Amino acid sequence: MTGELRFDRRLVAPMLVGSVLNPINSSMLAVALVPIGVAFGVPPSQTAWLVTGLYLATAVGQPVMGRLVDLFGPRPLYLFATSLVGIAGLLGALAPNLGVLIASRVLLGFGTSAAYPAAMSLIRSEADRTGMDTPAVILSSLSIANQVIAVIGPTLGGLLIGLGGWHLIFTINVPLSVICVILGSLWLPRTTRARGAGELDYPGAALFAATLVALMLFLMHPQLSSWYLLVLALVLGTAFVITQLRVMEPFIDLRVLAGNRPLILTYTRQVLAYVGAYSFLYGFTQWLEESRGLKASSAGLLLLPLSLAAVVVTAITGRRAQIRGKLVFGCAFLVFAAVAQLFIGTSTPIWLLAVVGVIAGVPQGLNNLANQTALYQQADPARIGSSAGLLRTCVYVGALISAAANAHFFQHGATTAGLHEMAIFLLIISGLLVLVTSIRLPK
Structure with a gap:
């Protein structure tokens, strides 16, 4: 019997269900921004904070939760965080105004931040126990779950809105949270020993969080009047680097990271890949509703071919641990998607819009799978x-950059001209991704 067959399959269900909480909440909102704006009588510039709030919380929460998983083990963090998801979902469903709704998204961001680091920790522990090198099947299952949910999210969100309004995209978190808590209580091991030693570097974590928040707030409104946010981010970032180099157990071991060039390139690729993915997802979806005149449910259904493309390509390539080919084809299809978006207009046939979605779905399936496998091979156990x-922080840094681009290009509405400007931006990002990928491809 091979080591891969000895992997404790009871762990798979809680890992997969928990890890999809974040992408499903990220992607379902794509078709809900317009209905929410109408419900509260607010413009897109304000509903954009629903995206930003979750991404800021997640970008900060993922490495913090991940470090706590290293220190205390995956089970307690998984159960606590997934419980928060249900509370946040209920708060969002009952929100009387946009401010409370944004608060629920922030809480969702923190609540969905523990499951993925916990899953990677469990995979590593099981791989060590069973003697697996790179458990490609398990890693690909995790990637498939995340990528498929991310691209199915808009379709699911559209169906939920059609059934009962935008409130349902928050309410659905309550049963998902209950499922996670039950599965985690039943099957996550109580005796998994944390790999890290020592205590959490609280000053380092606080400085990291403050730096990231200041930087992301600037990126949301990159104007000369907001220069102080960029300066603040630089000052806080400098203080963060100094403290991390001085403490024995840093929040992020910059010495080790600086010496791990392949891992730095993996993080860079992940940021660029998700700037591209989310720029297309949010830009294309809002354009379908505002300029093409589709309802939220119809826009969600039109994105289904994108979802299917990601499913198929991830399933076909997921059993192989190789990284090089996935990155090359992921880059190429992102370039194709950017070029195709340049030629979209209000008279473009529906079937052709679906084809463009298929093109955009391929890199979403390939890039995340390749970078996740690369991280597993490159990271300190x-x-x-x-x-x-x-x-995951890289994912949401990319998403925040794309949200800033979305707010800039669609500041007067999701027009066709704005969509074409977004396509040029996407072409630049995909070109940078090609450049970074060509520096050094993992074997």
């Missing part, structure tokens, strides 16, 4: 949780 958390 003792810090696999925090390393995985940083990979």
Whole structure:
């Protein structure tokens, strides 16, 4: 019997269900921004904070939760965080105004931040126990779950809105939270020993969080009048680096990270890949509703081919641990998607819009799978949780950059001209991704 067959399959269900909480909440909102704006009588510039709030909380929460997983083990963090998801979902469903709704998204961000680092920690522990090198099937299952849910999210969100309004995209978190808590209580091991030693570097974590928040707030409104946020981010970031180099157990071991060039390139690729993915997802979806005149449910259904493309490509390539081919084809299809978006207009046939979605779905399936496998091979096993958390932080840094671009290009509405400007931005990002990928491809 091979080591891969000895993997404790009871762990798979809580890992998969928990890890999809974040992408499903990220992607379902794509078709809900317009209905929520109408319900509260607010413009897109304000509903954008629903996206930003979750991404800020997640970008900060993922490495913090990941480090806590390294220190205390995956079970307690998983159960606590997934419980928060149900509370946040209920708060969002009952929100009387946009401010409370944004608060619920922030809480969702923190609540969904523990499951993925916990899953990567469990995979590493099981791989060590069973003697697996790179458990490609398990890693691909995790990637498939995340990528498929991320791209199915808009379709699911559209169906839920059609059934009962935008409130349902928050309410659905309550049963999902209950499922996670039950599965985690039943099957997550109580005796999994944390790999890290020592205590959480609280000053380092606080400085990291403050730096990231200041930087992301600037990126949301990159104007000369907001220069102080960029300066603040630089000052806080400098203080963060100094403290991390002085403490024995840093929040992020910058010495080790600086010497791990392949891992730095993996993080960079992840940021660029998700700037591209979310720029297309949010830009294309809002344009379908505002300029193409589709209802939220119809826009969600039109994104279904994108979802299917990601499912198929991830399933076909997921059993192989190789990284090089996935990155090359992921880059190429992101370039194709950017070029195709340049030629979209209000008279473009529906079937052709679906084809463009298919093109955009391929890199979403390939890039995340390749970068996740690369991280598993490159990260220090003792810090696999925090390393995985940083990979997810890269996802939401990319998402925040794309949200800033979305707010800029669609500041007067999701027009066709704005969509074409977004396509040029996407082409630049995909070109940078090609450049970074060509520096050094993992074997």
